[in-house]
Amino acid sequence: MPNHTSILKDKTILIAGAGLAGSLLACYFAPLGCRVLVLERRGDPRAKGFVGGRSINLALSARGIDGLEGVGLADRVLAGAIPMRKRVMHSTSGELTDQPYSANPEDAINSVSRSGLNLTLLEAADEHPGVEIRFNQRVLECDFDAPSVTTLDEASGQQSVERADLVIGADGAFSAIRMAMQVSGRFNFSQDYLEHGYKELMIPPAADCGVDPDLHDGFALEPNALHIWPRGGSMMIALPNLDKTFTCTLFWPYQGEHAFDAVSESKKDIRAFFERHYPDAVPLMPTLADDYLANPIGSLVTVRCWPWQRGGKVALVGDAAHAIVPFYGQGMNAAFEDCRVLHRCIVEQDGDIPAALDEYQRLRKPEAEAIADMALENFVEMRDKVGRPEFLYRKKIEQTLHKAFPGKVEPQYNLVSFSTVPYTRAQQRGRDLAGVIETIAEQLPANGNSDEPGWSEAVRRLGKDLLDA
Ligand SMILES: Cc1cc2nc3c(=O)[nH]c(=O)nc-3n(C[C@H](O)[C@H](O)[C@H](O)COP(=O)(O)OP(=O)(O)OC[C@H]3O[C@@H](n4cnc5c(N)ncnc54)[C@H](O)[C@@H]3O)c2cc1C
Known part of the structure; x- marks a missing residue:
């Protein structure tokens, strides 16, 4: 990265949220000579492991890699990724159909662990002397004039106020910073929930589900692929993990025939339902009924809002600005692209933060709209058309x-x-x-x-x- 070590000298950048976008953004800001304070609601994952949070693995592709490359982290992350070069469709009769993603055999999307990636980014941010990450700090409110945020220390129950020169809301789909913008007036906002939710299940390594380990290098299914069980209005997908497991995700409507409310809490019924719709997967899922009962149903939302900045002092990135449904595998990738573009705007505007924020939102808003729409369209493609x-x-x-x-x-x-x-x-x-x-x-x-x-x-x-x- 070219050297711009003093363009934000003596400034404090406060980032709400040390998720994927927040921790990457800290890596982008630190070399600009500023102090970076990151406030994260959850505990330090280095001490306790990740608690809560969403999908276990994610598809990282070109834009995300580019965002990581901007701070020299792409190789580190890709070293722990599994390339997926095609979709493999599983029909109800167990027939498999391959659909390569590209005519170029080099093209792949990469399955990465969300917690592993977040940890890598946090550690990379922490390596910068100007970065301070505080955990168990829930951002409650934002004062756009100061600018400052009010935080609650989840451990002590104490509230405090932190001032900064720039506040970034990287606090996800249900952002507190965005909420403050909503109540401050002249702010457009919409959130659309899908009628579908998601639930994660697990396929263990081959040896643990009766598959010959020599068949797929210890995996129960072909590992360099994204597996899809398209079933019209519903689907299941599976992405490989480094430990030779697969994380399966059900995307089902809450109500209907092939839906969460169609399955009772009896383990026998759960297995029978899967035998009917996903028969080839059932033998690979020895803990199916237990996982189904234990794991929560997550909701899927598209958030659109405008503007993304207030008074040249507060701005939104990632899901806080544009949560999208996960069917193009682009939410994180788009968030990383935001980080790179915001950094570029600040450099190009020579540290003039208000001008940079204006340029950033002008460039990114149409892009966020486009991927939000394409992600919704791709859901129909994945769950229905691919079959x-x-x-x-x-x-x-x-x-x-x-x-x-x-x-x-x-x-x-x-x-x-x-x-x-x-x-x-x-x-x-x-x-x-x-x-x-x-x-x-x-x-x-x-x-x-x-x-x-x-x-x-x-x-x-x-x-x-x-x-x-
Ligand atoms: C099922 C599913 C599958 C997905 N698959 C993919 C995929 O394959 N590829 C892809 O690119 N994207 C995928 N996504 C989208 C991706 O997860 C998000 O786009 C990405 O996590 C956005 O990063 P973020 O940093 O903006 O938000 P988050 O990752 O949600 O991080 C927000 C952070 O802010 C913290 N926080 C929240 N509120 C506060 C507060 N008040 N104060 C302080 N901290 C707070 C949270 O604890 C969290 O650490 C998927 C999403 C889902 C739900």
């Missing part, structure tokens, strides 16, 4: 065009996950490409068979005409 022949057929057309016209044809998924092209551009190019694919599918013989000789050539020819038009 349908007509969708898989269109994916084949997409991959054929991608191979034939590299650089010119990049699927939306690739632009979002394997590039740092702005989300808005990825969204537009995705829409344009969808139109081209639909036209090709219509012009090919009905129910075209992609294995027939001449099929790929016909796709390339039609594609060339449409792309040149």
Whole structure:
């Protein structure tokens, strides 16, 4: 990183929340010569391990890697990641269908442990002499004029006030800093809950569920893949962990036939429900019923708000500014991109914080809107479309065009996950490409068979005409 060691000299930056965005942002700010004070509601995970919190693992992709790279942490994090190069769909009859993410075999999304990543970021932040992280400090309120925050020490019950030159709300989807903005007036806010919630389950290593450990290097399923059990309005996914387990996540509606309220609390019923809908997974889940009963149901929310800053002194990043549903695997990636962009704005504005915050929100808001919409659309794709022949057929057309016209044809998924092209551009190019694919599918013989000789050539020819038009 170029040296800008004094542009925030003598300033105090207060970050509410030492989650993924807050701890990375501390690493970005510290080298600018300021004091960084991070206040985190939870206890120090180095002392107690992570308590509470959300998903066990996350998909880290290009934007997140870029955000980590900006402070020299990408290699450290990727060393503990498992690349996933394709989706593997599990049908109800146990049939598996592979769907590579990209024609380029190097492209992968990476399964990382949330707690491991948060720990790495906290430790990296703590290595900077100008950074102080205080745990068990719940931010209650924010005074935008000072600016300052009121905090509650969860251990002693004492309240105190901390002043700063800049306050950043990195305190997640239910941000206290954002809440203060909401009640201060002239602030747009919406939150939309999905009718679906999520619950996590576990597949142990192969040896613990009767699978030959030699089959998948000790894993019960192929490890370099994101596994999906698409079931129309509901789905289950599984991501690999370094300890050879998989974390499964159910995304089910709260109510309905294939829903949380359709399963009673009897262990027998739970197993019977899974035998019916996920039969190939049941033998891999010896603790299924216990996990199902023990683990909570989390809600899924999209938060949109504006503005993201107040008076050039207080700003929001990550989920505090734009919580999105997890179906594109981009919430953290977008949060890391926020950190990099905010840092760049401060450097480019030579430490003029109000100008930097204005520029930051101007640049990031449209991007956050685009990924929020794409994440909602991708839920329908994952839970429903990926299991349908007509969708898989269109994916084949997409991959054929991608191979034939590299650089010119990049699927939306690739632009979002394997590039740092702005989300808005990825969204537009995705829409344009969808139109081209639909036209090709219509012009090919009905129910075209992609294995027939001449099929790929016909796709390339039609594609060339449409792309040149
Ligand atoms: C099921 C699920 C799966 C997901 N999968 C992916 C994925 O594969 N890829 C991806 O990129 N994203 C994924 N996400 C999204 C990702 O988890 C979030 O976008 C990311 O955690 C945002 O980081 P953040 O730092 O903004 O918020 P958080 O990680 O939520 O951190 C907020 C921090 O602030 C603290 N805090 C909260 N309130 C206060 C307060 N009042 N005072 C002090 N501290 C406070 C919290 O304790 C926490 O440490 C997923 C989310 C879910 C729910």
